[in-house]
Amino acid sequence: MIRSLRWRLQAWHAVVLTVVLMTFGVIVYHLLWQTRLNDIDAGLDRTAEVLTSRLRRLSLMPQATESVPKPSQIPFLPEEFSSLFEGEHSRYYYIIWARDGRVLRRSEILPDVEFESHYVEDSWLPVRIARFREGKREVVYVANVGTHVLVGRSIELDLAAQRASGWLLAACGWAILALGVIGGGWLSGRSIRPIATMSNIAKNISAENLSQRIDVQETDSELGQLAHVLNQTFDRLESAFEQQARFTADASHELRTPLAVIMSQIELALSKPRSNEEYVAALETCQRAARRMRSLIDSLLLLARFDSGQPGLNCGPLDLSTVATESVELLRPLADERQIKLGSDITPVPFVGDRERLGQVMMNLLSNAIRYNHDGGRVDVRVERINGDVVVSVSDTGIGIPAGDLPHIFERFFRVDRTRSRADGGSGLGLAICQSVVEAHGGQITARSEPQRGTTLEVWLPISAESEKFSQNS
Amino acid sequence: MRVLVVEDEPDLLRVVAATLRDDGYAVDTAADGEEALFKATVWDYDAVVLDVMLPKLDGWSVLQRMRAVKRTPVLMLTARDTVGDRVRGLDAGADDYVVKPFALSELRARLRALIRRAAGQAAAVIEIGDVQVDTVGKLVKRGDTLVPLTATEYALVELLVLHRQKLVTRTTIYDHLFDEQDDSLSNLVDVHISNIRKKLGREFITTRRGLGYVIEG
Structure with a gap:
């Protein structure tokens, strides 16, 4: 659960949101307090200014310490101003000291306050000191003659208001955080859901059930692309499985038929006493079937080796023209039998490869060209070098391959027409083996065909640096 | 009793035909689907032994087209023994099937049973x-x-x-x-x-x- 993407997303989201909200809250709280304090200080400053100017006006500010001016007849503060410091609920208070600490004037209500001298000798600059003291804000002005004017007020109410603002901010913060986390959870849940669907479908896909696909309509976000890619993978998987199943079925069919021949032939031969000739004929039938099975098994094993990526090629320097000429000569009797002209245009091309396997490819291509030809037709073999490749092409004037079958001819057990194959002993694996051999040599094999006109198979093999060296040496 | 054996593997065809001849059947043979269909529709066989994988016309098609005109009992020979293949064969109108490789004795027994049933005689x-x-x-x-x-x-x-x-x-x-x-x-x-x-x-x-x-x- 902790490791799940959804929960990690959610947690990260919550942490970021908390940090943002807290920073924001602290800043707002601080700014709010600054504004309040500025307000309070402005009030205190104005009051202190009034008191100072009043002192000057009434010449109460002593120039020296020798005499305390007498209280005059004029009240120190005008009526409307003095009300500021009167009454039970007055928040403001003041006290004025002379330089030496004598009290010149004070408000009626005054908390305990000690005189502290802030006078600096010979300084022409007035001094202003602001301070907090026991829930109060006080400002002390020191005039250049040394008179200290202290104005203060209680800030209990302001502190309470600030605290209330703090609580409000916190409440808003929590609300936004909750909303953010819930909303984020909903959104991440919603965006994660297709992943869960996909993983469920992927989990359900097995060898027995490969047809399920992810509904791409449902996932219109970035996940749609992922779903598309997954579906394509499933398609490939399904076709690979199908191909495998078909291959297994074909292979078992091909093996069962000769096995059926052997079993039934033996049963027939043993059912009653037979003449020697009959036994020989029976054994010959069994031998034919066994040979067919052996060649089929050899082919299957060869393909399996190529499939496993360990073709076990026995590579060495060779001349493809020799390989081609040998194959042509070997198959000439077969061609002559059907009055097929076997033409060759072979130029020497040194190459490094597996002589036996490449010979097998040549034999396969040639025997196919003869087998699927009309009597009296032609087969042309050409070996030449085109740039960095050896090109071996075998073309016939035979029955050709229908366009629809052409992409399948390299598939295992694929036969365009099964009529001829069985009697001729073809297994349907020849071209598949050719393709595997050619690809193991780094080349490729292609086919083009026109029905009733003929087929051309071309093998392209890249000439490696090794072959070049060999050709220079020879 | 006259039967038609259809099989594209020449050796198997020969062995099956020889066995059935030993049993006293008159045996005709066919090596591909078209020949099989022609013979099966022209003659009244007592039974047809039909391979599934045939050149030109596969066993299923032969069976289907033959069924349009004849009710001859058909014994299918198949190398594919999945349930799907058997069901397909029986649904297509085959009366029985034998999976390759088979014992000749089983093929003979099934063929006898098939012919008896077709004639309305269940007992051996x-x-x-x-x-x-x-x-x-x-x-x-x-x-x-x-x-x-x-x-x-x-x-x-x-x-x-x-x-x-x-x-x-x-x-x-x-x-x-x-x-x-x-x-x-x-x-x-x-x-x-x-x-x-x-x-x-x-x-x-x-x-x-x-x-x-x-x-x-």
Whole structure:
């Protein structure tokens, strides 16, 4: 659960949101307090200014310490101003000291306050000191003659208001955080859901059930692309499985038929006493079937080796023209039998490869060209070098391959027409083996065909640096 | 009994045909789907042994097209033994199937059963009066004594017994007893009938002059 993407997303989201909200809250709280304090200080400053100017006006500010001016007849503060410091609920208070600490004037209500001298000798600059003291804000002005004017007020109410603002901010913060986390959870849940669907479908896909696909309509976000890619993978998987199943079925069919021949032939031969000739004929039938099975098994094993990526090629320097000429000569009797002209245009091309396997490819291509030809037709073999490749092409004037079958001819057990194959002993694996051999040599094999006109198979093999060296040496 | 064996592997075709001939069947052969369809629609076989994988026209198509005109029992030979393949075969109108590789004895037994069922005779031993015809052992007994019959004589008895109380025409006898390799003269049937009567009694087979023969029991 902790490791799940959804929960990690959610947690990260919550942490970021908390940090943002807290920073924001602290800043707002601080700014709010600054504004309040500025307000309070402005009030205190104005009051202190009034008191100072009043002192000057009434010449109460002593120039020296020798005499305390007498209280005059004029009240120190005008009526409307003095009300500021009167009454039970007055928040403001003041006290004025002379330089030496004598009290010149004070408000009626005054908390305990000690005189502290802030006078600096010979300084022409007035001094202003602001301070907090026991829930109060006080400002002390020191005039250049040394008179200290202290104005203060209680800030209990302001502190309470600030605290209330703090609580409000916190409440808003929590609300936004909750909303953010819930909303984020909903959104991440919603965006994660297709992943869960996909993983469920992927989990359900097995060898027995490969047809399920992810509904791409449902996932219109970035996940749609992922779903598309997954579906394509499933398609490939399904076709690979199908191909495998078909291959297994074909292979078992091909093996069962000769096995059926052997079993039934033996049963027939043993059912009653037979003449020697009959036994020989029976054994010959069994031998034919066994040979067919052996060649089929050899082919299957060869393909399996190529499939496993360990073709076990026995590579060495060779001349493809020799390989081609040998194959042509070997198959000439077969061609002559059907009055097929076997033409060759072979130029020497040194190459490094597996002589036996490449010979097998040549034999396969040639025997196919003869087998699927009309009597009296032609087969042309050409070996030449085109740039960095050896090109071996075998073309016939035979029955050709229908366009629809052409992409399948390299598939295992694929036969365009099964009529001829069985009697001729073809297994349907020849071209598949050719393709595997050619690809193991780094080349490729292609086919083009026109029905009733003929087929051309071309093998392209890249000439490696090794072959070049060999050709220079020879 | 005349059967058609369709199989594209020449050795297997030869072995199956030889086995069935040993059993007294008249056997025709076909190596591809088109030939099989032609023969199966032209002749009245007692059964067809049909391979699935055939050149030109596969076994399924042969079966389907043959079923449009004939009700001949069909035994399918297949190398594919998945349930799907068997169901497909039976649904397509096959009467039975044998999976390759098969034992010849099983093929023979299934073929016998198929022919009996098609003729409406479920039992393997059919009794007519004091004559017992054992279609498995290909034996005929009269009372407790074994009656020695030649293969053709037995085949003729079996044909008449399977169609007992029905008229069997001479043409039917030719069609079912002799395959395409036989070159028999028409009067041979009369020779066989007379030989059977000698062995099983005159009244065993009744002659409908100008029409054919019938076992009335």
